[in-house]
Structures are given as structure tokens and as C-alpha cells.
Amino acid sequence: MQIDVQTVNIEQKNQTFTHLKKRFGDKKIPSRYQEASYDLQAVENLHYRPTWAPEQELYDPNLSKIRMNDWYDLKDPRQFYYSTYTLNRAKQQETMESNFKTVESLNLIEGMPDPVLAIAQNLLIPLRHASYAANINNTLVCGYGYGTVFTQPCVYHAMDNLGIAQYLSRLGLMIGDVEALEAAKQDWMDSDAWQPLRRSLEDLMCVRDPVEVFIKQNFVLDGLLYPLVYQRIVDQNLVEQGGSGISILTQFMTNWYLESKRWVDSVLKTMAAESAENKVVLEEWVDTAANHFTSVLLPVAGLAVEGNQADELVSEAHDELLQRAKKAGLFK
Amino acid sequence: MSKVFIILQANEETRSIVEAIEQDNPDAEVVHEPAMVKVQAEGSLVVRRETIEEEIGREFDMQELNINLITLSGNVDEDEDALTLTWNS
Amino acid sequence: MDIKKTPKKLNVKEKYRLMTRDLAWEPSYRDEKEIYPYVDYEGIKVHDWSKWEDPFRLTMDAYWKYQAEKERKYYAIIDAHAQNNGHLNVTDARYLTAIKLFLQGISPAEYASHRGFARVGREFAGVGPQVACQMQSIDEIRHAQTQVHAMSNYNKFYNGFKDFASQRDRIWYNSVPRSFFDDAMSAGPFEFLIAIGFSFEYVLTNLLFVPFMSGAAYNGDMATCTFGFSAQSDEARHMTLGLECIKFMLEQDPDNIPIVQKWIDKWFWRGCRLLTLVAAMMDYMLPKRVMSWREAWNIYGVENGNALFRDLARYGIKPPMHWDDVEKSIDHTSHQIMLGLYQWKFGTAFHSWTPTASDIEWLKEKYPTTFEKYYLPRWEYAIAQKEAGGEYNNFGLPKLCQVCQLPTLFTEPDDPTQLCHRETDYEGEKYHFCSDGCQHVFEQEPEKYVQAWLPMPALMQEPLKGDLAAWMEWVSLEPTAAGEYASSEDKANFEKWRKQVSTD
Numbered sequence: 001m002q003i004d005v006q007t008v009n010i011e012q013k014n015q016t017f018t019h020l021k022k023r024f025g026d027k028k029i030p031s032r033y034q035e036a037s038y039d040l041q042a043v044e045n046l047h048y049r050p051t052w053a054p055e056q057e058l059y060d061p062n063l064s065k066i067r068m069n070d071w072y073d074l075k076d077p078r079q080f081y082y083s084t085y086t087l088n089r090a091k092q093q094e095t096m097e098s099n100f101k102t103v104e105s106l107n108l109i110e111g112m113p114d115p116v117l118a119i120a121q122n123l124l125i126p127l128r129h130a131s132y133a134a135n136i137n138n139t140l141v142c143g144y145g146y147g148t149v150f151t152q153p154c155v156y157h158a159m160d161n162l163g164i165a166q167y168l169s170r171l172g173l174m175i176g177d178v179e180a181l182e183a184a185k186q187d188w189m190d191s192d193a194w195q196p197l198r199r200s201l202e203d204l205m206c207v208r209d210p211v212e213v214f215i216k217q218n219f220v221l222d223g224l225l226y227p228l229v230y231q232r233i234v235d236q237n238l239v240e241q242g243g244s245g246i247s248i249l250t251q252f253m254t255n256w257y258l259e260s261k262r263w264v265d266s267v268l269k270t271m272a273a274e275s276a277e278n279k280v281v282l283e284e285w286v287d288t289a290a291n292h293f294t295s296v297l298l299p300v301a302g303l304a305v306e307g308n309q310a311d312e313l314v315s316e317a318h319d320e321l322l323q324r325a326k327k328a329g330l331f332k
Numbered sequence: 333m334s335k336v337f338i339i340l341q342a343n344e345e346t347r348s349i350v351e352a353i354e355q356d357n358p359d360a361e362v363v364h365e366p367a368m369v370k371v372q373a374e375g376s377l378v379v380r381r382e383t384i385e386e387e388i389g390r391e392f393d394m395q396e397l398n399i400n401l402i403t404l405s406g407n408v409d410e411d412e413d414a415l416t417l418t419w420n421s
Numbered sequence: 422m423d424i425k426k427t428p429k430k431l432n433v434k435e436k437y438r439l440m441t442r443d444l445a446w447e448p449s450y451r452d453e454k455e456i457y458p459y460v461d462y463e464g465i466k467v468h469d470w471s472k473w474e475d476p477f478r479l480t481m482d483a484y485w486k487y488q489a490e491k492e493r494k495y496y497a498i499i500d501a502h503a504q505n506n507g508h509l510n511v512t513d514a515r516y517l518t519a520i521k522l523f524l525q526g527i528s529p530a531e532y533a534s535h536r537g538f539a540r541v542g543r544e545f546a547g548v549g550p551q552v553a554c555q556m557q558s559i560d561e562i563r564h565a566q567t568q569v570h571a572m573s574n575y576n577k578f579y580n581g582f583k584d585f586a587s588q589r590d591r592i593w594y595n596s597v598p599r600s601f602f603d604d605a606m607s608a609g610p611f612e613f614l615i616a617i618g619f620s621f622e623y624v625l626t627n628l629l630f631v632p633f634m635s636g637a638a639y640n641g642d643m644a645t646c647t648f649g650f651s652a653q654s655d656e657a658r659h660m661t662l663g664l665e666c667i668k669f670m671l672e673q674d675p676d677n678i679p680i681v682q683k684w685i686d687k688w689f690w691r692g693c694r695l696l697t698l699v700a701a702m703m704d705y706m707l708p709k710r711v712m713s714w715r716e717a718w719n720i721y722g723v724e725n726g727n728a729l730f731r732d733l734a735r736y737g738i739k740p741p742m743h744w745d746d747v748e749k750s751i752d753h754t755s756h757q758i759m760l761g762l763y764q765w766k767f768g769t770a771f772h773s774w775t776p777t778a779s780d781i782e783w784l785k786e787k788y789p790t791t792f793e794k795y796y797l798p799r800w801e802y803a804i805a806q807k808e809a810g811g812e813y814n815n816f817g818l819p820k821l822c823q824v825c826q827l828p829t830l831f832t833e834p835d836d837p838t839q840l841c842h843r844e845t846d847y848e849g850e851k852y853h854f855c856s857d858g859c860q861h862v863f864e865q866e867p868e869k870y871v872q873a874w875l876p877m878p879a880l881m882q883e884p885l886k887g888d889l890a891a892w893m894e895w896v897s898l899e900p901t902a903a904g905e906y907a908s909s910e911d912k913a914n915f916e917k918w919r920k921q922v923s924t925d
Contacts, residue, residue: 010506010918012577018897019586035573036566039586040532045596045874047603052459058606059536082563083492090489093482132444136543139555143539148532155539155559162552163481166440173431173439181439189446202451334728339631341650366711367638367646368631395479398487399494401654403627405725407732408476408661412433419728420735 023072036081038072040148061146064211065281066271071147073274077266078153078259085156089163092252096167099248100174108245109175116243117175123229123303124250125172125184126194130225131165133201134158137217145210153263157218160260164253171249193299200296211271212285218264220289223324224297226257228317233304261324269328283330290325294318334419336406337372338379346400348387349379355387356380368402376418377406437478442471445548457546463609466674470547473669477658484556488563495567495651502644503574509922510641512708514579514915515906519633519706520572520645521581521771522698526598527629528568529589531652533602534617535561541610550669553662557618560655567651571644578918579911581770584897588770591896593819593876594698594762596826600873601695605688607869611670612684618663620688624729626656627721629699636707664729671736678737687865689741690858693750694825700755701762704784705776713787714755723748743858749834752788756796761830763803764815770898772906775804775813795837812905818877823852823870824859831855847871 015026019039024030046058056063061071068074080088103109109117138158145151172180188194204221207213230253238246272279294314301310325331338353340346346369353371354360360373371377384392394415406417431439448456460467479487501507511517535558542554576582589595605616634649670677700714730740741747763773776784781800784792803813819828833839834857843854847867854860863870885891893900901910 010578010921013579013914014576014583017573017576017582017586018584032570035569040529040565040569041536042529042533042590042599042603044590045599045876045879047596047600047874048607048869048872050607051869052462052607052609058603082559082566083496086485086489086492086563089481089485093485097482128444129446132548135555136551139539139543139551139558142558143536143543151536151539152562155535155555155562158539158555159481159484159559162441162444162555163485165444166480166482169440169444178431178439181443185443185446189449198446199450202448202456205448206451206455334731335724336728341654366635367650368635395477395483395487398479398654398658399490401657402650403631403653403657403660405627405728407664410433410476410478419732 031079033076033079033081033084036083037075037149037152041146041151059146060144063144064146064209066211066274066278068146068271068274068278072149073270074147074150074267076149076153076263078263080153080156089160092255093163096249096252099251100170103174103245103248106245108248111242112245113242116238116241116246119233119238119304120171120175120243120246121180121184122187122193123233123300124168124246125175125180126188127225127229128165128168128172128181129185129188130197130201131161131168133205134217134222135161135165136205137213140208141210141214144208145214150267154214157260160256164256167249167252171246174249193303196296197300200293215268215282215285216289218260219268219324220286220321221293222257223261223264223321224290224293224314224317226253227320228297228301228313230254230257232313232316233301237305265324265328268325268330272329279330286325286330290318290321333374335372335374336377336404336417336419337370338377338404338417339368339370339402341400341402342367342369343400349384349397349400352383352387353377353379356383376416378417379415381413433478437475437480440480441475441478441552442548445551453546457544459544459610460546463611464680465611465670465677467546467670468673470545470549472672473547473549474665475549475553476661476665479556479658491651491654492563495647496570498647499567499571499574499644502571506918507642507644508575508578509915509918510643512640514911515708515772515774516640516642516706517575517579517581517911518771518773518906519702520575520637520642522702522706523645524568524572524582525585525588525592525595525770526698528565528572528585529595530598530602531561531565531568533599533606535559535565537602537606537613537617540606541613544610550666553665554614557655557659557662560659563655564648564652567648571648574644578914580899580902580909581772581911584770584902587897591876592768592770592898593821594769594827596821596874596876597695597698600824600826601691604691604869611680614663614666615670615681615684616688616691618659619667620663620685620692622656623660623663624689624722624726625692625696626653626660627725628696628717630656631721632712632717633699633703633707636703636709636711639709639711640707667733668736671733671738682738683865685738686742687862690743690747690862691825693743693747694827694855694859697750697754697758697827700751701758704755704787705759705780710783715751715787718751722751742861743856746834746856746858750831752791753795753832753837756784756788756792757830757832758827760796760799760803761819761828764813765819765828766904767814767816768893768898768903770896770902772904772909772911774906775800775807791837807905818880820853821875821877822855822859823873823875824854824862825856826873826875827855829853829855 016030020030020034023038041059050056050058135158138154138161142151142154142158169181172184188198204216230250234250235247272282298310298314301314350369350371357373357377360371360377363370381392381394394410394412404417406419409416538554538558538561542551542558545551572582605613630649630653634646637649638646670681703714703717762769766773806813822829829842831841833841841856843860845852845860845863852863880892881887885895906912
């Protein structure tokens with residue numbers, strides 16, 4: 001039976017769920033982000049210890065050196081839950097789809113100067129493997145991190161990294177078919193320019209502290225790589241050399257970096273503000289990783305620009321990263 | 333022989349899909365239940381893109397099936413032209 | 422290399438291979454064992470990860486596109502449901518008990534599954550299963566969230582919803598799903614996939630999501646029906662992942678077969694015990710019925726399960742060990758569980774009731790060999806007590822099974838007049854079980870199951886020491902959320918609001 005009940009005015013018993021009332025009071029109706037994120041993870045009376053690591057708890061905040069009194073302080077300023085995340089990406093996906101069509105129908109690749117295509121081939125296509133590592137690393141943080149507001153965005157970030165690896169693969173197929181992907185993989189495996197990065201990512205894939213992985217991958221490495229490769233080399237150097245078509249096909253990466261760094265910065269800031277002990281650990285991670293990845297990315301930048309300029313671009317990216325770290329409360 | 337099946341949400345979009353499946357699988361049985369429609373057949377069932385396109389009068393991507401799919405049973409093989417369900421027994 | 426080359430058109434399979442499978446590389450600076458430390462210890466041998474087949478081949482662009490479409494449809498329906506007081510469209514408020522159980526028990530399970538799949542999506546050493554598991558992980562958080570959002574509107578008007586987060590960890594019956602998912606998550610990656618991907622998703626979720634959700638629609642609850650069907654469309658991918666995973670393990674090495682068989686035996690039984698709660702939901706909590714638990718079992722358990730196990734026979738896999746015991750229990754469990762919930766209704770965050778005259782007629786018809794003979798007399802006794810002004814309660818604490826954590830209220834498979842009870846001594850302690858199936862699971866891995874958190878002993882220990890009022894506070898159970906449906910605030914409000922509607 002369908003009855004017309006729109007007009008009835010009935011009084012509500014509860015504004016919200018109890019766990020949200022405890023956190024936010026019940027003056028305001030909670031947002032869908034709050035309903036979808038807070039206190040979803042089991043916290044007590046966990047039944048069994050993991051057979052894969054019996055010294056750990058099933059959800060274990062002590063897997064990290066970072067300590068939080070409440071891990072739910074690490075909120076995502078974008079307030080992504082599955083629905084908002086997916087709708088957002090679907091919109092961007094549509095734009096990218098039409099970007100690919102535009103580049104194809106205007107034959108923009110055909111008309112591109114050879115040096116531009118060579119840079120796209122040598123610099124961009126191998127990065128799909130680096131994005132795959134970022135996918136794996138974020139999946140670890142989602143799996144083993146503590147508290148839904150911290151872990152939830154990491155699965156989105158992991159899937160985004162997979163998406164980026166796939167956009168790079170499409171770009172490769174467009175400029176040089178399957179052979180472009182094969183050559184890029186060869187470079188990734190063997191060429192001198194890529195070995196330091198590949199080695200560093202293999203090292204990072206062995207780290208099991210979820211926050212350490214988060215900081216080194218999302219804050220440090222991406223914080224150097226994206227400004228260097230997408231903002232500077234692609235959007236400036238390649239565009240100047242007639243490679244606007246490439247820039248159109250990496251638009252997702254540029255926008256994604258700008259969007260997601262607000263989240264990454266906010267996590268870093270909240271963790272650093274929590275305690276002096278956290279701050280020391282975070283500074284140590286950021287400092288060593290920033291120096292390390294800066295030197296690792298130097299030969300990568302060298303694939304696109306001359307030695308001196310590569311130095312310059314990489315150290316600009318390094319400075320920019322340290323600025324972000326300072327804004328987040330580190331090194332003060 | 334074992335039965336394979338595919339269950340779709342019952343709505344306007346799936347009417348034509350179900351009709352297409354019926355055309356390609358004359359022996360299939362269609363069962364209507366509240367809010368859902370089940371198509372089952374002995375051994376195997378095939379959902380073809382071309383037939384759906386003829387029914388709906390536009391292009392159809394096999395992955396669009398995901399939107400209204402509820403569940404299925406059988407080993408799945410999907411490519412751009414068809415989705416096939418089979419049991420080996 | 423000639424860079425400007427016209428790309429040839431790739432088919433879906435080839436494109437998917439390049440877009441996903443080709444992204445990984447063989448590490449050379451670090452040993453694979455350092456990157457994937459948990460992939461060996463269960464004894465599963467994998468010789469070639471690339472043999473993994475992913476039949477759905479979704480790349481992220483397609484994933485975002487189609488999932489966004491599902492989300493738009495879903496939220497349009499629940500927004501309309503909330504704006505139009507859709508909760509007053511349900512057949513009657515008894516139905517709410519089913520969705521309270523769902524929010525307290527199943528939604529946290531969806532969340533656990535999300536985290537578990539993230540872990541195996543990290544731990545498997547092949548990019549094919551990694552990506553498939555990651556997609557399942559993100560789908561599962563979707564399910565937990567869409568369920569909370571759908572229930573949020575019910576929570577505004579009815580009791581029993583608002584404390585689901587603390588009740589997930591504390592109230593006794595939620596230990597049943599909790600222990601099931603904790604068991605899977607504390608297992609290794611391959612066992613997790615058999616537990617959730619295969620046994621739960623492939624063999625059992627159809628029973629949870631298909632007939633029950635069709636029933637939700639039939640009972641006027643479009644919000645629940647929609648999240649159910651929308652979730653199950655992801656399950657179609659997950660089930661296929663579960664089936665592919667099992668085939669992959671079986672094809673990789675003959676030594677895997679006995680290990681996989683052992684897991685199938687365990688998780689089929691664990692899953693069937695968990696689903697006894699769904700049996701009670703189907704037979705007792707849908708005021709208008711679509712089909713009985715027995716009928717649903719015949720279609721999705723027997724017919725579909727047999728098809729599956731006939732298919733797997735080519736690998737030497739046999740149907741699950743306790744299949745016959747499950748089959749024998751199907752005509753009994755929903756009644757046994759509902760009688761149990763009814764007599765412990767003072768300690769549940771949902772209401773229960775005695776069946777009405779028309780319920781009884783339906784149950785007699787659907788369970789001709791068992792209901793009238795074994796269960797109707799007990800219901801009649803409860804009804805008589807109620808009519809005489811008494812209440813049918815059992816303040817004795819139920820003895821819980823060490824494995825499935827349900828009260829030991831089931832009967833012997835071959836004698837429905839005898840309660841089934843099993844015991845095992847392990848390191849000087851006695852452990853209790855509801856069945857041969859659960860005892861068998863325990864005896865395979867006693868060192869794991871002795872760790873189980875049992876909510877009943879917790880009530881007797883510090884700091885509660887058997888104080889029922891203190892316990893109710895500890896589990897956030899308000900008296901208005903518990904007890905008999907007939908005298909509940911939910912019923913009174915629902916009827917008042919409905920009346921208001923029809924007189925306006």
C-alpha cells in the first residue's frame with residue numbers, strides 16, 4: 001500500500017546516532033560524511049589475534065610510531081565518503097574522456113614535435129609503474145591504519161593512483177601503441193635514470209608503519225613528483241614546446257594533486273600538533289625522505305631538461321615541499 | 333545439468349535487456365518477483381550486446397549491465413560483445 | 422623506435438591486461454618475501470600469479486562512471502524516502518526489527534570486509550588479485566555507508582538504531598557476526614578470500630540480499646530494498662572474484678586442494694550458522710512474505726550450491742563437510758532462533774513477538790513437518806502466558822557456543838526433541854559448542870578459538886558482576902528499545918502516525 005504521507009508532521013525521537021551526538025552534540029543534524037565515517041571501525045572486544053602477526057591486535061594503533069589520542073581527529077577536509085568521492089571522480093572522468101577525444105580528433109599527437117613526444121615517452125609513461133606502487137602503499141595504509149576517517153580516504157587515494165596509472169597507459173597507447181608501454185617498462189626496469197626511484201619504491205613497499213608509508217608516499221614523494229613533473233615539466237616546458245596535447249591528457253593528475261594535498265597537509269598538521277613526540281618523528285621522516293627523494297628525482301627530471309635546469313626544478317620542488325611542511329607545523 | 337541465472341532490478345531499463353536475453357536464449361525461463369526479474373536456463377545463458385542494442389535502439393556497453401544487475405550464478409566470461417554464464421557439469 | 426605510430430584497436434581483454442596487469446614489475450632490489458610477507462604461511466602454493474583471471478575487467482574510468490550512476494539513483498531514493506516519511510509506508514512496524522538487526526550486525530560486517538579486502542589487496546603478490554580485492558574493498562565501504570544512511574532516517578523515529586556503534590562491540594548477539602568477520606580477518610589472505618569471497622559471497626549472500634530485499638520491497642521499504650539490490654550488484658562482481666580465486670588456488674598446485682577443502686568445510690558451516698539470524702528475519706520479521714527460508718534455501722542454497730560444487734568436482738573438491746547437517750536444520754533454525762530471541766527479549770536492542778494467527782497459518786503451510794509438531798506448542802505456551810498477564814522470559818543466561826557465539830539452542834540433527842550440546846577439553850578448560858560443525862572448527866584451531874571474547878562471561882565478571890541494569894547501561898540498551906513488540910513505543914508511535922495520515 002502506498003499512502004500519501006508527505007503532509008504529516010511528526011516529531012522526531014532522535015536527531016542523530018549516539019556516537020555522533022557524543023562527538024558533535026545534537027544541535028545540528030550530522031552530515032552524511034559524519035554518519036559515513038565516524039566510529040565505524042570496531043574498537044573493543046576484538047575476538048582473535050591475527051594469525052599472520054600474533055603480537056598485533058586486529059585493529060592496532062601501535063603499528064605506527066605516531067600516537068593519537070583520537071584517530072578520528074584526522075578528518076578529511078574534502079569530506080569524501082564513497083558517494084561524494086565517486087560522483088566527483090565520475091565528473092572528472094567525463095572531462096578526461098572528452099580530453100582524450102579532443103586530442104584524438106584534432107590529431108594533436110600527430111602534430112607534436114618529436115622532442116615533446118620523446119619526453120612524454122621517456123618521462124611520463126614509466127611513471128605508471130610509480131603510480132602502481134603508490135596504489136599498493138595507500139592500500140596498506142587503508143588496511144592497517146587506525147580509525148575510519150584516516151583510513152577511508154586512503155582507499156580512495158589508492159584507486160586514484162590506479163586511475164592515474166591507467167590514464168598514463170592510455171597516453172602511452174596513444175603516442176606509441178603497445179610498444180610505448182613495453183619500452184617504458186624496459187626503462188623502468190633497466191635505465192639508469194629510473195633505478196633510484198624504483199629502488200626507493202621497493203624499499204617503501206617493505207615499510208609496515210602505516211603513517212610512515214602515508215607520509216613518505218603521499219606527502220613527500222608525491223609532493224615532489226607532481227609539482228616537478230606535471231606542474232613544471234608538462235604544464236610549462238612541454239606546453240612551451242608545443243605539447244599542449246600532453247598537458248590536456250594529464251589534467252586529471254594536476255587537479256588531483258591540488259585537491260588531495262589539502263587532505264594530506266591537514267593530516268600532517270593534525271598529527272604534528274598532537275604532541276612533541278609526534279612532531280619529532282614526522283620531522284625525521286619528512287626530512288630524510290625529502291632529501292632522499294629529491295636526489296632520486298634528479299635523474300628523472302634529467303629526462304626532460306638539461307642538467308642545470310633539472311637541478312633548479314628539483315630544488316624548487318624541494319623548497320615548495322618544505323614550505324608545506326612548515327605550514328603544517330614542522331621544523332619550527 | 334545445473335541452472336545458471338542472472339537477476340536484474342525490475343525497471344524500464346531492464347525490460348529491453350530481459351527481452352534481448354529471451355531472444356538469444358529461447359529456452360530460458362523468466363521469473364518475476366517483487367522489484368526483481370530472474371532469467372534462468374539449464375547449463376548456460378548468453379547476454380549479447382547486439383541484441384540489446386537492437387532492442388534499445390542505441391549503443392550499449394556490456395559494462396552498463398552493472399548498473400541494474402542484482403546477482404548471477406555460473407562461471408562468467410565477459411568481453412565487449414557478450415556476457416556468458418556456464419556451469420561445467 | 423618510431424614514436425608516431427597509429428594505435429591498433431585493442432579488445433577489452435588486451436586493454437585490461439595493459440592497463441592493470443602490466444603495471445606491476447618483478448622487484449629486483451628487494452626480495453618479494455619482504456614486500457609480501459604473509460603470502461606463504463598458510464601453505465598455499467602459487468607458481469604463476471599471472472594465471473589469475475578477472476572476468477569483469479573494470480578499469481577505474483568505467484568503475485567511477487557506473488558506480489556514480491548507481492549512487493545517484495540510490496541517494497535519490499533515500500532522499501525521497503526521508504522527505505516523504507517513507508517509514509510510514511512499511512507494512513507494519515514489526516518489520517523494523519529486521520532492519521535493526523541489519524544495522525547492528527551486517528553493516529559493521531560490511532565495514533570489516535572493507536578493511537579485510539584492503540589488507541588482502543595489499544598482501545597478494547599479483548596485481549590481478551590485488552586490484553580485484555581493492556575494488557571489493559572500496560565497494561564494501563560503500564555498502565556500510567549506504568546502509569547507515571538508509572537507517573539514519575529510521576533512527577529519527579524509532580528505538581533500537583541509535584547505539585549501533587557501541588552495540589556492535591558489546592551486545593551479545595552481535596558477537597555472532599563480529600566473531601565471524603574477526604575470524605576471517607585474523608586468518609591469512611587466502612583463507613580470508615575463501616571465507617568472505619567464496620563461502621560468504623558466493624554461496625551465501627544471495628540468501629541475504631536477494632529474497633530478503635525483495636521482501637523489503639514487498640513490505641514497502643524501498644530504502645532498504647534499494648541499498649540491498651544496489652549492494653548486490655557489486656556482489657555479482659565479488660562473487661565472481663570469490664569463484665575465480667578458488668579456481669586459481671586449485672589450479673596452481675594439487676597440494677592446495679586439501680587446504681582449500683578444509684576452509685570450505687569450515688566457512689560453509691560458519692556462514693550457515695551466521696545465516697540462522699537471516700532465517701529468523703525471513704520467516705518471522707517480514708510481515709508480508711515473499712518466500713520462506715526453506716524456499717530460499719532450496720533455490721539459493723541447494724540448487725545453486727549443488728551447481729557450484731558439481732562444477733568444482735573436476736578439481737576434486739567435495740561438497741562441504743557438514744552440508745547434511747545444514748540441510749536437516751533448515752526446517753528448524755528460524756523457529757529456534759526466534760523463540761530464543763523472544764525469551765531473551767529483555768536483552769536485545771530490537772523487539773520480538775509471538776506469531777499472529779495468520780503468521781501461524783503461514784508457518785504451518787511452509788513448514789508442514791516441523792512447525793506444528795515442535796514449535797507451535799512452545800509459541801502457544803508463550804501466548805497463553807502473555808494472555809494470563811505474565812511474560813515469557815528466560816532470565817537464565819544463554820550458554821554461548823565457543824565458535825559461532827550463538828546460544829546453544831539448536832537441536833540434534835536427527836532428533837529435534839534433543840538440544841544439541843558438545844564439549845571439548847583443551848588445556849584444562851572445558852569449551853561448549855552448539856553443534857558438531859562448530860566443535861569441528863574449534864578442534865582444527867583450538868589456540869585461536871580459546872581467544873574468543875564471550876559476552877556472557879563478561880557480564881558475570883568485573884566490573885559488571887552480573888548486574889543486569891549495569892550491563893544494560895554498558896551496552897547502551899534503553900528499556901524502550903528492548904522487549905515485547907506489542908507494548909512497545911515503536912508500535913504505538915507507528916500506529917498513531919499512520920492514523921494521523923489516514924485522517925488528514
